[in-house]
Amino acid sequence: MANKNLSLLDYSEITGSAPIALRTHGWRAKCLQRLVRLDLPVPKTVALSFNAVRAIAAGQLPDLGGLVGRFASDQLLSVRPSAENSDWGGPSAVLNIGMNDERHAAISQTHGEAVATALYLGFVQAYAVHVARLDPDLFPLGEPCLPALQAALYDFEKEMEEPFPQDPKRQLAEVLRSMARAWEGTSARLLRQAKGAPEEAGLGLVVQAMAGGFGTSESGAGVIQMIEPVTGAPQVTGRYALGGQDRGAVSNNPQAIYLTRDPRGPSLEDQDPEAFAQLVRHVEVCRLKLREEMQIEFTIVNGQVAVLDALKVQRSSRAAVRVAVALAEDGIITRKEALTRVTPRALSELLHRQVDPRGPREVLARGIPASPGASTGRLVFTSTAAQASASRGEPCILVRRETSPEDIRGMHAAVGVLTERGGMTSHAAVIGRGLGVPCIVGATGIRIDAKNRQLHTGRHVLDEGELITIDGTVGEVLRGAPNMLEPATDRWFNTLLDWADEIRDIGVRANADTPSDARSARNFKAEGIGLCRTEHMFFEDDRLTVMREMIFADTGQDRAAALARLLPMQRSDFKELFSIMQGLPVCIRLFDPPLHEFLPHTREGMKQLADALDKPLSEITRRAEELAEFNPMLGLRGVRLGVTLPEIYEMQARAIFEATIETAKRGEKVVPEIMIPLVSAMREVELVKARIDAVAAAVRVAKGSAFEYRLGVMVETPRAALRAGEIAQHADFMSFGTNDLTQMTYGLSRDDAGRFMSYYIQAGVFPEDPFHVLDTDGVGELLLIAAERGRRARKSLTLSICGEHGGSPESIAFCRAAGFDYVSCSPYRVPVARLAAAQLTL
Ligand code: PEP
């Protein structure tokens, strides 16, 4: 209730009915009111509103008689900050306001001089540093004793040219003023704005009666919560410190004791079972009524428990999942509410091993966190070394300037990948995410000395074979092998995602190229494969040579012979994928990359190829030079290869159809989807479609079997988006390849942008990396135009996204609003997409 006598001060004693709101008094005041309403033993508390604190900061310090009059005359007080959001911080709490010579003498009588001196000295120190802003070095936190107190009082008087204030009202006024002003300071503003606070965020203050903690053996303070914060498992957690006055007493205090009975030392449960049982009941009441796992800050004086404060238990992502599911299963919150309690992105932390946050970490270098999870291995610099290491059973981390398709086998063999160059959609990043291998790209601070097989990280030089850890979740390279947490795709995780599936209304498929990707996709309950990049199938050892024979074929006949050898390999790939996906849709993209990606890049490689193909080295190098392109991403690739070298697509279509028939013979129905990449004109689709239809007809006749298939296009050039209306006439579906579409819309190379992207973002040129977060303004407009024109031409057109953006919650929201049927993303992002999609319906 506002006190009329103190017109400038809008303050309320916290009672069950006091007008306290988050937006006017902050989270702490609001939370304390809830605790009061639950009849928990909260010491008398008065809350100052944001307006009051603003007025105080502006110098309108009122007479505090009314406020102080709420408390007993000899009551010591504390003041604590109460911003709207607990994450926004605030000035440090000040305790024991009211300590002066008179109280010192009185407490010396009742509790002994040592106790009184410790309280008084602590207050003088806090006041001198936080309120009078004196040099902390003048007021060291040494042993509390009478001479130290006298020295502190003397130094205060000398510096301030007045004695230490004795009037409790004046002390309180000065504390309030200094806290109010601290909130307005530039660094405090910047800090909270970095945490998402708005410019005009207000601060409330909470004035509370100190509840004991007078340093006798019967009193103390501590914190208690009912869950373990890393796993979320039920476990009484916290500490209690004799003589303490608030939570500060237990942090880093080796004297603090356990709460529950513990073989390692004394516990509160042993010392005061009654108080312990009371505390447990209080936390349980909070869970039930505040519908959250809370941590309570408490004191105990002569067996009397006081609850000073409560806040949401700080927790890891895995604990957040378990807590949300447990609360819903206990009927405390609804399933829908449980779904809102977990941030979708946080789920990816549960899918991989993580560095245990409780242990130490020595950071050697930083880069872009391109594929989450952590792994430890020995440093290697080539794919060959990675394979050799894997064959010895030694986990290794592959470090490259950047990776190319040639490194696929090395990446398969490595447990982690680090590249100096690249961004979120560069080769290493895409493959790393697909494989679930932790990966850091764009680590511009590292330098690879290939000759001496060393990695320079600025301050350190690491030799090949040294043990390092890649933390792909945060983008840090760590020395050695820190402790790890195992993945947690446990019952809690699966339950939460099953609930998500019950309510989501947009499909989630996975991008999967290999059987192991497909198995991960199934494991994470993807509803099909939205993109199978077939070219990755040609990089296997035995196939690469045949592929190269095909590329170097002099005549159509030679090319046909090489393709005939590739056909059964592709057929068996597709059969395996179909059988793993058990009737779910599988969308196979026809060959996409430029052919020269399959050629060796070193002279030694060229020589080996010359041997394998039995051709002179000069011819091999000449042909390789012919295939080289100035701008390969915009050259002879995708559908352009399909049009100019149609035999490749024909072979792939045949392999898909034959695999479909053979799978159907085993009783599993398949309707394959064939996708044409990099289309920019309707005529390209017409030409390719005519040939694929012809292959289908031929296979039907040859095998005497009927089957169906769907044919669609990837929209990854701006022109395809603009001409979607006519293209849709020949396509059953359109899937947006937003990696290339972003690259071409911006005219920004997805493999080179990482070099300057961070500068661009820091300078505010782009709000985010558009390869990471879909540019809804530009690329998004193309998506909307294409969706609208495509659907107008063909109502049943299936729309989806399969670029890397497909797994990000913001893009999923965009695609859902645009009426897309599904999103497709790396298998390891499928759970994130499932939860994000569900949250959109709430
Ligand atoms: C894309 O361009 O968005 C896409 C999915 O294809 P890729 O990344 O293979 O070019």
Ligand code: MG
């Ligand atoms: Mg593409």
